[in-house]
């Protein structure tokens with residue numbers, strides 16, 4: 270045991286000590302910078318006037334200069350858009366997670382004929398570029414008379430989110446020990462109760478993953494609102510923000526402050542939820 | 557009160573038949589242990605009794621009522637799972653309260669029962685902990701406590717000690733025996749550790765590939781095993797089984813000596829069953845007996861077991877005193893005590909009774 274340990278350390282040269290880990294650190298740091306730079310520039314620009322942005326795009330702004338934020342808050346429809354985004358994203362997420370978890374529980378736990386096929390059917394949705402179906406979808410929404418209605422967005426987003434959610438959740442539920450449900454069954458719990466009191470708390474980490482996976486694209490989606498929503502009072506944030514881009518002039522400062530504000534909720538949600546990735550939620554259940 | 561009858565129970569998972577017809581009567585307050593090698597269907601049988609899996613064929617009757625289609629929680633049966641299956645997101649108290657509340661007990665009664673169980677199992681100090689903050693032995697006690705608060709007529713325990721270390725295992729074994737005396741329910745206990753089976757059971761059920769080989773008290777199984785399977789399974793070290801050919805009252809093994817018996821079952825070929833206690837090793841190479849070569853010796857302090865290879869290749873175990881150890885490769889002669897020798901049919905392995913035709 271110790272012999273192995275010693276020879277391992279003996280072999281370490283310069284590269285060994287700074288070594289693999291050092292290199293890894295450098296790559297990770299570089300990656301973080303590349304990923305963070307656009308966000309930082311966006312936030313910086315939110316505090317600058319348009320001329321300042323063009324003069325020194327990377328310069329550090331005067332953080333007390335919040336004129337852009339005041340302007341966007343008071344003089345535009347920003348709040349309305351924000352609210353719409355919350356409604357659409359929130360409703361879609363609730364539907365995706367409820368339906369997805371229920372479907373995944375059935376697929377993961379009950380052995381019934383056709384379970385495999387249904388799972389494949391859902392997973393096939395992963396490969397489907399929904400945007401190609403925009404014309405039939407448009408006609409469908411028209412026939413349902415929910416064009417210019419947030420329901421159209423909610424339906425499409427739910428359909429979009431279900432495949433990944435079911436895929437992630439089914440896999441996760443299958444890894445949970447069967448004996449927990451058997452124990453609950455012996456205790457006299459109904460199937461609904463087992464789902465609610467036993468499974469749901471245990472699948473929360475997977476729900477968080479599925480949630481984050483879906484919430485970002487839905488929140489940021491530009492395409493479907495553009496097609497389905499014309500009424501300005503119903504527009505979501507990404508769509509609404511484009512109204513700040515004029516044909517001839519654009520107030521870049523205000524646009525960036527709008528972008529910053531619209532990214533903020535998602536970043537906050539992400540940070541809060543990532544605490545939920547508690548490893549070993551099930552540890553202690555078995556063994 | 558709990559009187560269980562299993563009548564012709566069969567279980568198939570799709571095409572694989574796992575249990576091939578189990579008939580068994582279990583009386584009130586009995587401590588019954590199912591033993592058998594891995595995969596023989598012990599857990600499956602337990603799950604059928606619990607109601608977690610449907611019975612394919614046959615009948616399970618509890619106190620005169622057919623239970624085949626009764627929901628698990630309505631059978632008056634509680635189960636302790638091999639993995640404990642504690643709810644990881646609930647503390648110890650909640651783990652025990654979950655089932656009690658679902659029984660429709662009022663709050664005070666739930667509390668009273670948990671307090672009682674906690675006291676009996678020494679869990680008082682742990683009630684607010686989550687399962688992951690408990691040691692293996694403590695989790696195991698919580699799992700028992702969870703069964704206890706439901707006050708079932710029948711307890712099912714599936715290898716409850718298999719995740720514990722050896723020292724803890726014998727301690728918890730004693731606790732379970734004590735618990736059974738105190739609460740007096742019927743207990744069905746699955747294990748593949750025959751020491752657990754021998755020490756705990758009123759009645760042992762030996763299973764092998766989905767069938768019951770023998771049912772009986774530990775003593776019956778040890779003294780009169782019904783066949784070679786039971787003979788080899790019960791007792792440690794295992795009983796040695798030797799194929800012998802018969803010549804009058806003389807039994808010989810292939811190229812290596814023979815023994816003379818005064819009385820023998822009337823069959824041409826048979827198997828000899830020798831417990832470590834019923835043989836004696838002597839160093840005299842010309843003595844009457846079976847030839848063997850010592851392979852190794854297990855010294856246990858108060859006891860020692862010698863393992864010797866018989867001339868036909870069978871490994872034989874013999875008890876000796878610690879003062880009389882044998883060296884490896886030593887040639888020895890095995891003398892057999894006719895009174896404590898078991899005879900089995902060479903064809904189907906069944907026990908042969910002296911004088912009978914088998």
Ligand SMILES: Nc1ncnc2c1ncn2[C@@H]1O[C@H](COP(=O)(O)OP(=O)(O)OP(=O)(O)O)[C@@H](O)[C@H]1O
Pocket residue numbers: 569572574592593594595596597598599600601748
């Ligand atoms: N759900 C199932 N589907 C198909 N076969 C199964 C299923 N459950 C058990 N079996 C099979 O039934 C046989 C008996 O299994 P069981 O779990 O009852 O064995 P066991 O005696 O409890 O073994 P162990 O001592 O290892 O726990 C095994 O061969 C197993 O492969």
Ligand SMILES: [Mg+2]
Pocket residue numbers: 598599600714
């Ligand atoms: Mg088992």
